[in-house]
Amino acid sequence: xxxxxxxxxxxxxxxxxxxxxxxxxxxxxxxxxxxxxxxxxxxxxxxxxxxxxxxxxxxxxxxxxxxxxxxxxxxxxxxxxxxxxxxxxxxxxxxxxxxxxxxxxxxxxxxxxxxxxxxxxxxxxxxxxxxxxxxxxxxxxxxxxxxxxxxxxxxxxxxxxxxxxxxxxxxxxxxxxxxx
Amino acid sequence: xxxxxxxxxxxxxxxxxxxxxxxxxxxxxxxxxxxxxxxxxxxxxxxxxxxxxxxxxxxxxxxxxxxxxxxxxxxxxxxxxxxxxxxxxxxxxxxxxxxxxxxxxxxxxxxxxxxxxxxxxxxxxxxxxxxxxxxxxxxxxxxxxxxxxxxxxxxxxxxxxxxxxxxxxxxxxxxxxxxxxx
Numbered sequence: 001x002x003x004x005x006x007x008x009x010x011x012x013x014x015x016x017x018x019x020x021x022x023x024x025x026x027x028x029x030x031x032x033x034x035x036x037x038x039x040x041x042x043x044x045x046x047x048x049x050x051x052x053x054x055x056x057x058x059x060x061x062x063x064x065x066x067x068x069x070x071x072x073x074x075x076x077x078x079x080x081x082x083x084x085x086x087x088x089x090x091x092x093x094x095x096x097x098x099x100x101x102x103x104x105x106x107x108x109x110x111x112x113x114x115x116x117x118x119x120x121x122x123x124x125x126x127x128x129x130x131x132x133x134x135x136x137x138x139x140x141x142x143x144x145x146x147x148x149x150x151x152x153x154x155x156x157x158x159x160x161x162x163x164x165x166x167x168x169x170x171x172x173x174x175x176x177x178x179x180x
Numbered sequence: 181x182x183x184x185x186x187x188x189x190x191x192x193x194x195x196x197x198x199x200x201x202x203x204x205x206x207x208x209x210x211x212x213x214x215x216x217x218x219x220x221x222x223x224x225x226x227x228x229x230x231x232x233x234x235x236x237x238x239x240x241x242x243x244x245x246x247x248x249x250x251x252x253x254x255x256x257x258x259x260x261x262x263x264x265x266x267x268x269x270x271x272x273x274x275x276x277x278x279x280x281x282x283x284x285x286x287x288x289x290x291x292x293x294x295x296x297x298x299x300x301x302x303x304x305x306x307x308x309x310x311x312x313x314x315x316x317x318x319x320x321x322x323x324x325x326x327x328x329x330x331x332x333x334x335x336x337x338x339x340x341x342x343x344x345x346x347x348x349x350x351x352x353x354x355x356x357x358x359x360x361x362x
Binding site for chain 1: 184188191192195199200202224227231232234239241243250252265268272273277281285288334336337339340341345348
């Protein structure tokens with residue numbers, strides 16, 4: 001891994017950040033305008049920020065850990081499969097467990113007016129969101145590294161934007177599957 | 181490289197703490213954001229500005245995580261060359277990326293015929309709040325990654341979620357402050 005220079009970090013990050021900002025602007029326009037129509041259940045809208053943020057956070061962790069492993073060389077082309085597998089499974093379990101705990105918190109908040117379907121929907125959507133966050137981050141980290149970019153600069157900004165969209169999609173899917 | 185048990189324990193702790201902070205501050209932040217509806221252009225640039233702060237912070241944290249593991253940044257509060265480069269880059273990015281978002285938002289407002297907010301106003305709010313929250317989050321990210329590494333926690337599990345969660349709060353407050361000054 002080359003040593004850090006201001007020029008490299010700024011140039012690489014600027015374009016990634018710009019892509020993320022445009023995605024965020026678009027998501028803001030498309031979803032914000034239609035959110036109330038897409039999610040006809042009011043309580044569902046309250047779940048959008050936490051599921052988006054948790055997905056982005058899981059993706060950031062996966063990206064940061066994989067970037068470190070790629071820089072250290074513990075994972076690379078044709079090596080470190082076991083390490084990679086452990087990373088993926090560990091992240092999946094962490095994500096699903098965290099959504100489970102968050103779901104329990106939502107159950108405890110029931111007296112505040114959360115209907116009883118909120119927790120199961122959040123948990124099921126969380127499983128979808130975790131899966132997307134983990135696998136897209138792994139893919140992004142490998143693509144970035146292969147293209148000679150620093151995955152540390154690439155994965156976090158892109159995955160948070162991706163999760164802003166996939167969070168809403170996961171909630172819709174969960175509502176449909178649970179028939180609410 | 182932590183074993184899988186440690187990895188899971190650390191990530192779950194951080195993810196749950198950040199989710200709780202999210203639940204707690206969500207309502208307050210939404211209320212503050214509602215104040216911004218007075219300036220339509222500001223509402224356009226709010227989501228990308230908030231995301232930008234988290235993105236710059238978590239990329240910095242991610243780089244520091246790699247550098248701490250590689251040993252190119254030492255877990256001490258000493259201004260080494262590698263640390264200086266990382267901090268300086270984040271601050272430069274805060275300024276130019278915030279300004280770009282201000283510019284894009286202004287163009288979008290023109291295109292969509294939203295009631296005018298001047299370019300100078302949007303640029304001032306974007307850059308001023310960008311610098312203010314940029315300095316705060318950059319310092320916090322450095323402190324958190326060094327502290328977690330010293331405490332035996334993998335910074336890769338900690339910095340991303342913590343900086344994005346704190347970044348949301350700090351950015352909304354800085355934008356509010358910038359609007360008040362303007």
